[in-house]
Amino acid sequence: MKADPNRVLTGSHYLDGNHACAEGAIAAGCTFFGGYPITPSTEIAERVSRRFPKVGGVFIQMEDELASMAAILGASSGGAKTMSCTSGPGFSLMMENFGLGIMLETPCVLVNVQRGGPSTGLPTLPGQADMMQARWGSHGDYEVIALAPDSPQESFELTIHAFNLSEKYRMPVLIMTDECVGHMTEKVVIPPADQIELVERKYTKKKPGEAWPYDPDDDGISPLLPVGKGYKFHITGLTHDERGYPVITAKAHEWNVKRLMDKVNDHVDDIIWLEEQDVDGAEVVVMAYGISSRVMQPAISRARKEGIKVGQIKMVTVWPFPEKRVRELAAKVKSLVMVEMNLGQVFLEMDRCAAGKCRTHLVGHFGGTVHKPDEIYDAIKEAVK
Amino acid sequence: MSVSANQMTEEHPMEKLLRMDRIPHIWCPTCGLGTTVTALATAIDDLKLNYDNIAVVSGIGCTGRVAGYMKLDSFHTTHGRAIPFAVGLHIARPEMKTIVFSGDGDLVSIGGNHFIHTARRNVDMTVICVNNFIYAMTGGQVAPTTPLTARSSTSPYGNYEHPFNLPRLAASSGATYVARWTALHVRRLTQAIAEAISKKGFSFVEVIAPCSTLYARLNKLGSGLDLMKFYHDNAVIKHGADVNEVDIDFQSKIIVGKFVDIEKPTYLECLNEGNERVLGDKYKPWGGCNGDN
Known part of the structure; x- marks a missing residue:
């Protein structure tokens, strides 16, 4: 559409x-x-x-x-x-x-x-x-x-x-x-x-009386039921079954929560969007997202000019975290660097996924202003040692 | 009097409006919710409304479970947020009747801010508040409606906080229709709910209902039925009463009736008129998104 x-x-x-x-x-x-x-x-x-x-x-x-x-x-x-x-x-x-x-x-x-x-x-x-x-x-x-x-x-x-x-x-x-x-x-x-391509909302093709609000298609996603069309459906914030009815049991909870997790986890390849540059053969890969991914550019350019093999990943999606890609890279590079305007949040995920296979460095910041390029440059120099 | 076999029916008279696959419900015997839900179902029938065109939204608590039992498009939301959820739903589907059915703690304690602002905007919806003077689902804690001196599990020596007078709160916030009945005034309550649903704007019905398990026991007021009867017998019908004078004291007279019934443009009427006045032909009037699904 x-x-x-x-x-x-x-x-x-x-x-x-x-x-x-x-x-x-x-x-x-x-x-x-x-x-x-x-x-x-x-x-x-x-x-x-x-x-x-x-x-x-x-x-x-x-x-x-x-x-x-x-x-x-x-x-x-x-x-x-x-x-x-x-x-x-x-x-x-x-x-x-x-x-x-x-x-x-x-x-x-x-x-x-x-x-x-x-x-x-x-x-x-x-x-x-x-x-x-x-x-x-x-x-x-x-x-x-x-x-x-x-x-x-x-x-x-x-x-x-x-x-x-x-x-x-x-x-x-x-x-x-x-x-x-x-x-x-x-x-x-x-x-x-x-x-501009838009995704249309997926409504059920079933008739009123035959459709339930949590009846997933093969892709794990349940088509919505429209209001005002005779479906007379119920939805609740309580743990529920496919009918949307509350079911307060461990079994129902597992069914419900697992589905919420799976519909993202089963589609990470579709959802995760990374913009990589010079990652192949890099000794150091710098990761960042949002404004920090622009702020890191001068530092990376300077390091490259000095012959340091530094790659970069801009995370367009931060969540779900690109776990698979970070694990792959951790086996290949000396260091992974995370640049973010906090004192180490997404860094924790990067560090977890690196799992000791490479060194990890945080270029954190208290916020209030963006990083200075020098802070990032210094971290790259440290990371390549 | 005995009921002969041929007078019995297989079908519950309210079956068409109840999710029979969810019955029995979770409410205690002699709780006032049964008659109140019946009053809503009867009012919907009396008005000959198209069932497809009604949405019920509830918050959390005993009354919050109502949405789950009505065979209508129904939404069981978070504690206190039934009204703002319903505001969004109503704006998206203004052709539908939006009914918020929830309890006193949900609507006027945690949801108090939403209650007054939605009345102020005069959003076209009906709010039915079942007031049992206590937080029942969580075990009988004090509520903003608990009468002075009444006991609860968190006011064990008697409540010392001034309670809300809900009709005054609704009226002073801008509601176009305000009524109060007890759960045993079934016929009058049904009529009030029907009037409220038909009313253009923010309409409010308070239902004084017994909490048989907690409020009645903690205050040694007998059975739920005794309490339901007490509220009924101590109700003083006073239509048009000044809402400043309808406070409820512990186990005393309760003034009931229709207190407010006024005309005022609704939120969506004001939105469309206001924008059209300034933007003229450039304005795209809002009629909802019924065509979108």
């Missing part, structure tokens, strides 16, 4: 990451946005609130982030493509109903424009310290999909991609951007609508 030309601002624009993200959502067919103001994400909500009335859609500023997350699940259940945006403190509040979205298996997109934390932290300055919260922030066992754009252009493109993944896998998808990308203004090229 192609995007609706009435919703796509085809052309070259000068946009910041937040505005580009909003345009991505509109192009993807988002028609419901429930949000609550929070720096540095607010421009997404502001642009959506200006644009929706002209293209079709409802922006509603909810009373808090608990309500925003609940509302986008409700509207998605009603058939809309939905989104919300927030930052650290709001992300914490949204974790409650993010878990409901995981359990109900409701497609929607949640954007976290990361700032410094903990607590109110640094409202106007960047961080990447919510990455583990993105992975584990709601209670219980589950898998997540999280994308990390490094530019306004990617903010546009990955927002569309996030909607497509959420529809394909019937689950909430996270966009983990940050204040730098959100407020950085660059050229954004929006293609014609017929070049």
